[in-house]
Amino acid sequence: DSGVTQTPKHLITATGQRVTLRCSPRSGDLSVYWYQQSLDQGLQFLIQYYNGEERAKGNILERFSAQQFPDLHSELNLSSLELGDSALYFCASSVGTGGIEQFFGPGTRLTVL
């Protein structure tokens, strides 16, 4: 158990819909990272937050957004969902901002029908 929790574990929705994925980092970790993992794309970095502020942005679509709250939990919002958004979404956390030794959550499996 990495100490990072993600909810829900599975999510099934329809195209055009909006969903919110939730992540709670390890106790003491200030950075939260979001990743998308699909079969043909591997693990893709989406975005990083540190202590409530956005710190790095990767291959995140404009339809996606994220935020980190004062209690350090983070949410990833996915809107206008398309079939291609079906993937595993992982959250990770680390103490600092440099991405060193990230601890990953169990992931949320999103299926868009």
Next chain:
Amino acid sequence: GESVGLHLPTLSVQEGDNSIINCAYSNSASDYFIWYKQESGKGPQFIIDIRSNMDKRQGQRVTVLLNKTVKHLSLQIAATQPGDSAVYFCAEPPYNFNKFYFGSGTKLNVKP
């Protein structure tokens, strides 16, 4: 594009043999690398890291080698066990808030 990548998508080894997983990177300024292991249905798990001022670093049954001349690193697993079956990623953490890159992954299959 990504600055790290893996040479082989799948590697099959016999239980008890040593495994070598390779990774190439393109950014010569990179000075820190991490290897992750991802078992089926789980999130990636940190294995070992190495800084560019080192050529070699050893952990428990794992060794990472870094060749800065050819921008290549490898993960060696000694006496591979069935529990080592997983996908292995090399990763290049962000500095100055740049993108964080993962290699596409190598799947290690350990045959009993």
